[in-house]
Amino acid sequence: MSHVAIRIQPYTEEFTGAVVEFNRRMRPAGVPFGVPETGVPEWLPKLDGRKIHQEIFLAVEDGCVRGAYTFKEQPFSFGGRILSVGACQMPISEGIIDKRYSLVGPQIVNDALRRQPLSYGLGIGSRDAAVTRLLAAMGWRLTVIPFFFKVRHGFRFLRNIQHLRTTPFRRWLCDIAAYSGLGWAGAKVINAARSKSSGAALSVERAGEFSSWADDLWWRCRDRYSMIALRDASVLNILYPPTDARFIRLKILDGRRVAGWCVVMDSVKSGDKYFGNMRVGSIADCLALPEDATQVVRASVRALEECGVDLLVSNQSHPAWGRGLRRAGFLAGPSNFYFITSKELTGLLDESDPAGAGIHLNRGDGDGPIHL
Numbered sequence: 001m002s003h004v005a006i007r008i009q010p011y012t013e014e015f016t017g018a019v020v021e022f023n024r025r026m027r028p029a030g031v032p033f034g035v036p037e038t039g040v041p042e043w044l045p046k047l048d049g050r051k052i053h054q055e056i057f058l059a060v061e062d063g064c065v066r067g068a069y070t071f072k073e074q075p076f077s078f079g080g081r082i083l084s085v086g087a088c089q090m091p092i093s094e095g096i097i098d099k100r101y102s103l104v105g106p107q108i109v110n111d112a113l114r115r116q117p118l119s120y121g122l123g124i125g126s127r128d129a130a131v132t133r134l135l136a137a138m139g140w141r142l143t144v145i146p147f148f149f150k151v152r153h154g155f156r157f158l159r160n161i162q163h164l165r166t167t168p169f170r171r172w173l174c175d176i177a178a179y180s181g182l183g184w185a186g187a188k189v190i191n192a193a194r195s196k197s198s199g200a201a202l203s204v205e206r207a208g209e210f211s212s213w214a215d216d217l218w219w220r221c222r223d224r225y226s227m228i229a230l231r232d233a234s235v236l237n238i239l240y241p242p243t244d245a246r247f248i249r250l251k252i253l254d255g256r257r258v259a260g261w262c263v264v265m266d267s268v269k270s271g272d273k274y275f276g277n278m279r280v281g282s283i284a285d286c287l288a289l290p291e292d293a294t295q296v297v298r299a300s301v302r303a304l305e306e307c308g309v310d311l312l313v314s315n316q317s318h319p320a321w322g323r324g325l326r327r328a329g330f331l332a333g334p335s336n337f338y339f340i341t342s343k344e345l346t347g348l349l350d351e352s353d354p355a356g357a358g359i360h361l362n363r364g365d366g367d368g369p370i371h372l
Contacts, residue, residue: 281312
């Protein structure tokens with residue numbers, strides 16, 4: 001470790017040049033993200049009156065940046081009890097390339113815990129990632145958030161899904177299945193076998209924004225989950241701004257009753273490292289009473305299928321939402337989406353929900369649906 005003390009401090013504009021230089025030094029290590037080159041987060045800046053916000057903190061040594069992390073603070077409901085929870089996002093340390101700074105990573109995590117002992121990470125992507133190993137060594141607990149997918153167009157799926165096309169032989173097999181029609185037939189058979197109707201179909205409205213109807217639903221749902229991020233209208237309109245065309249807000253109605261909502265995305269990919277050139281529909285976020293989850297999922301899936309997507313995907317932690325996806329024809333696939341909890345948050349969850357069966361998390365939490 002360097003002989004000069006490392007300080008963790010808020011990112012102010014005077015450090016912009018040092019951040020640019022830090023990113024330049026880290027680039028050869030193949031780090032998938034750098035530190036934003038402005039002190040105000042592009043997503044969720046800290047503004048007066050907001051219940052949810054981000055701040056960026058830097059690890060500074062004698063004017064040089066040696067690491068950084070983004071800290072997101074947000075209210076969560078734990079069975080109806082509202083508590084502030086922190087997310088330590090995108091921690092990065094020069095210790096990756098210079099062993100003198102190997103203690104910067106733990107110092108960053110401890111700084112986040114000092115700000116909020118109830119902290120978590122979501123996403124991460126690999127058990128072997130440096131940040132995953134660091135957090136595990138510091139006593140954080142890692143849980144996999146299940147991944148679900150539904151193939152609508154077998155030919156385009158087989159020609160584009162990169163997870164199955166990792167070797168020349170696998171690519172050859174995928175192409176044979178695609179051009180022979182096996183992919184098309186297989187998708188039809190699986191969808192027919194797994195899609196189960198249950199009750200009358202709910203109606204779907206596209207909502208321009210969230211309003212009082214979303215507040216009413218939040219109050220009905222919040223004590224039905226052992227852990228769920230605050231999802232009232234004010235927070236939802238920050239996470240999914242009405243001006244952002246990527247987010248499609250679906251209001252799901254059972255007659256005149258609001259049964260739930262889903263935020264879905266209809267993304268046309270081009271050379272994507274996961275999805276190639278497919279049109280991908282994703283259920284990024286959702287809310288309903290657990291007993292309404294299946295019907296709410298089916299309604300949102302129907303709306304996405306009518307858009308003409310090739311593949312549908314979703315990550316959902318709660319068993320009711322997983323069942324809903326399976327009944328709508330989804331399969332479970334390998335997941336690289338992890339929920340990792342600090343010792344204090346782990347203890348809180350173990351008191352009320354040891355099996356974790358009531359936790360409601362998806363791509364709308366953590367860093368948000370940035371990769372969909």
